[in-house]
Amino acid sequence: MKQHYFEERNKESWQQIKTILSAKKKRFDRDFPALYRQLCRDLAIARERCYSSFLIQDLEDLVEKGHQHLYGKKGRNSFGLINYFGREFPALIRQEWRLVLFSHFLFYVPFFLMLVLIQFYPHIAYMVIPEESIMQMEEIYDPASGHFEEQRSAADDIQMLGFYIFNNVGIDFKCFAGGILGGIGSIFFIFYNGLIIGAVAGHVTALGFTETFWSFVSGHSALELTAAVFSGACGMKMGFALINPGNLTRLLALKKAAATGVKMLYGTAFMTFTAAFIEAFWSSNTHIPNSTKYIFGITFWVLVLLYFAFAGRGYEPEQN
Amino acid sequence: MAATDTIYEVETPEGIMLHMRVAGLTVRASAYLIDFCIRWSVNICVLIVVEAIFGDAGVGLSLIFLFLNEWFYPVLFEVFKNGVTPGKRTFKLRVVSGDGTPIGWQASIIRNFLLVVDFLPLFYGFGIVSALLDKRFRRLGDLAADTIVVYEKETSKTSLPNVEAEHPGIDLNINEQRALIAFGERHMMLSKSRKVELAEILDEVHDQKNEEAVLKVQGYSLALAGKGRDS
Known part of the structure; x- marks a missing residue:
């Protein structure tokens, strides 16, 4: 698959992740883990297919932010x-x-x-x-x-x-x-x-x-x-x-x-x-x-x- | 990665390698110096203002402020600003946990309280030695808290140029294809003459000069990225 089609196909889900990550109030979104795992797959595919380094870098940035979002918040006990x-x-x-x-x-x-x-x-x-x-x-x-x-x-x-x-x-x-x-x-x-x-x-x-x-x-x-x-x-x-x-x-x-x-x-x-x-x-x-x-x-x-x-x-x- | 590289890799649970560029001594010292100046200018202002208003009691109040500022200035910034103090912001640095996640209270308190030991025996002696010996430039506080200081990623907005897609008509291997796509994606970053210079390397393929060569090669990059066929 050419890079351009790949980007077109996945643009929407990447945009969704960006929206969640840039939200002012960081609430946990139910869809996020699934979206994030999809993103990780996309990145792996992009690397495997040797897509341009800019696309890969963009995805890497997104994965890094997603990683921080998903794993960063340790459960806080109100008591x-x-x-x-x-x-x-x-x-x-x-x-x-x-x-x-x-x-x-x-x-x-x-x-x-x-x-x-x-x-x-x-x-x-x-x-x-x-x-x-x-x-x-x-x-x-x-x-x-x-x-x-x-x-x-x-x-x-x-x-x-x-x-x-x-x-x-x-x-x-x-x-x-x-x-x-x-x-x-x-x-x-x-x-x-x-x-x-x-x-x-x-x-x-x-x-x-x-x-x-x-x-x-x-x-x-x-x-x-x-x-x-x-x-x-x-x-x-x-x-x-x-x-x-x-x-x-x-x-x-x-x-x-x-x-x-x-x-x-x-x-x-x-x-x-x-x-x-x-x-x-x-x-x-x-x-x-x-x-x-x-x-x-x-x-x-x-x-x-x-x-x-x-x-x-x-x-x-x-x-x- | 080569052993001399400062890139640090963390593997996420999804099996993705995250690359982080670890920050060295000089830039961290500079960030610290800025924080130090900010802290003490605030201290002095508070000391003057509070003492002027409250008199003797003001000395006590400003001592409490001094105490909080001394120990918790970096902690509060790191916890609430996601690992970035004003000094670190200046140099685009960020503190993260060893696994790439943002740092919390515990790690931040450990690494910043241990700064007093890193300061020993003379002007950050232990901190400097520890950072120089460690692959990831960690001072003692970073070792105990399992934290690293990394450079922020610079996000570069890229897009392909708006030209006619055209297949180069020769077979290219994967690296050549990537180089051509990258040429297209960098059309905003490269200067005009540099673009011409690069595009003319391929004059055997397109047989063009100047601007026309650039347009041709950019067209190749579009075709290789697969953009041509749907427009």
Whole structure:
């Protein structure tokens, strides 16, 4: 068959595909799969019969767009968010419990080591944190400094909220990303954070600023620290897949692990995001009595623990 | 394809090979630079405006904006604009999944968050090394997300010229026929003198010069495409 007749014969169905593809609102057309398969056949025929390269190229373009249209849209679950936070996120954390536990060790071992050691050897704090930062810390948590007398302005609260989101959620993301280097980036971030936070806590405790410091951090600690530790686990998931890919090629193992890791990261980032609000508006509020803050903080720890222990039990996270 | 070619082939479930031209380092870096400039000009504008309106609270609000812009600027464009950020649009680039389909949230977040590692240890060191080592110029983020950056296809509108169809009167093999049809289809793209030059190669067949030669050869292309008989 000459090329011209071939084109004439199939013009209509190609035009139909073009119309579907160029429609403003991408709805799924029932006829599309059949039309698309016909198009694939046409392209194969055109190639086999050595029709002109322009016709073939036109058909190729159309096939490529059709391919994207047909296979691109992954089915979207309308209950995505509820399902994610109700079942998938905690189930994923439990599924990766080894990494999560390891990440906790990485964080809390240096944390408590610093906290305890500094009570006996206060100079250690100066080995870990720069002196300027220590001075700042002392200024912030010194009960005598005066800023605990009056309530911080709402504008300052929002300013701090912005800073916490920018900084803390950003650290989660970096901690995850750093994992691709065989997990080293995540390990470093988690360990380093444990060390610094432990040293700060140890130092202000040793100075006797316990009331101001611990009442401030108690409210957001459960979400913020747990999320920081989780972000390390997300990153290590990716990095360790490169080191120990199992039966897969390293590349495929990395791809799968990255998908799991980023799914864990969504919830983790949300935890840090929530913690930023608590830290900005609740923790800094000087009208709330310290006892209330402690109870609130402990309640959050219990809730976090219960959530990750029991939410979505029996749910099998989708394998990538 | 030759091993030195940058064309990447994906086989679809229908058994059709899709050809994609993978984009190299320089053009991607240029696209990134444009995105970078856009991002920071927007950042600075927002910083100035929001701070002027809201004062201290504005610093917080613009920090939140900075955060979103920093991490989600490429993600939002790639997800909602089908793999194209403004910078990529400038150079006609597009991010697609390894199987040629558009990328979704997950892949886009992975590839863009990992940019901070590609940046290490110094000015995109890991990203550059990874892209240079990989056949498809994938940086670390692309490897983990299974994505590639490809050139957009340029769609060329072709049509046959409106002349009298005439069979050349000699036997032509398939490649010769294709070359002649292509000559006809390219009548809008070729310059006049180039058309004459090409058409005169066949003067043994048609024995014409100048414009007449072009018309003759275009007539052959019509006949070979099978257009002559029905008009």
